[in-house]
Amino acid sequence: MKMWTCSKIAALKGKQRFACVTASDAVSGCIADSADIPLILVGDSLGMTVLGFSSTLPVTMEMMLHHTAAVVRGVKNALVVADMPFMSYQTSEADAIRNAGRFLQEAGADAVKIEGGAFRAPLVRALVQNGIPVLGHIGLTPQSVLTMGGFRRQGKTPAAVRQLLKDAKALQSAGVFAVVVECVPDEVGKLLSESLSVPVIGIGAGSACDAQILVFNDLVGLTGDQKPSFAGCFGNAGQVMRRACEQFRKSVEK
Numbered sequence: 489m490k491m492w493t494c495s496k497i498a499a500l501k502g503k504q505r506f507a508c509v510t511a512s513d514a515v516s517g518c519i520a521d522s523a524d525i526p527l528i529l530v531g532d533s534l535g536m537t538v539l540g541f542s543s544t545l546p547v548t549m550e551m552m553l554h555h556t557a558a559v560v561r562g563v564k565n566a567l568v569v570a571d572m573p574f575m576s577y578q579t580s581e582a583d584a585i586r587n588a589g590r591f592l593q594e595a596g597a598d599a600v601k602i603e604g605g606a607f608r609a610p611l612v613r614a615l616v617q618n619g620i621p622v623l624g625h626i627g628l629t630p631q632s633v634l635t636m637g638g639f640r641r642q643g644k645t646p647a648a649v650r651q652l653l654k655d656a657k658a659l660q661s662a663g664v665f666a667v668v669v670e671c672v673p674d675e676v677g678k679l680l681s682e683s684l685s686v687p688v689i690g691i692g693a694g695s696a697c698d699a700q701i702l703v704f705n706d707l708v709g710l711t712g713d714q715k716p717s718f719a720g721c722f723g724n725a726g727q728v729m730r731r732a733c734e735q736f737r738k739s740v741e742k
Contacts, residue, residue: 531601560595581611599622604629605658622662627669627672656669709721
């Protein structure tokens, strides 16, 4: 039996700030889990950090199922949340329920994440009513990067802040157990955290959020200069691995 569930994550609100990690394979999942990270997201960001795409849009259901299953195999205690990729839930409610169910049934995920605010609330409610826990995601939503004009900071005007607050409360009412808020001013992250009864998980949203999430490759130093400006680096794994390859090459060339 896993240590972490959606209800236990939700119960951390107001009691303890917590860390979350986005992982993409059994090794990164196992490392994050062994570090007592309570929530591990298999994000479609793996399209950029692992598969070499310029955005998350090319990522498919089959790719996400493959990587989610790998992470699940490496995790014993953390809650594993699968990111629903572009066009896996936008086409119809029936498609969304079917695809979300595949993450739980085939890949072994504990919950799914979908992007979008108040307009996604009916879908979130339908998923939850069908026994599928949902993590919301507002602010910068990478699957909408083409309509947002790029990877740009959100919530910069009073009207935008009001909409974010409306979105967050609509998702909460629909039944999400937590909400990811990406790339907004610090004060907006603080406002959202203070306004919701479920945890607000920030990424580039300030330190006042209930939790923080980072991509594994970014936090251990595997992405070099390609990581977002707000992504903290807590290791130099890339340098260590490069030196190992150099030493191997030199040993062969002797």
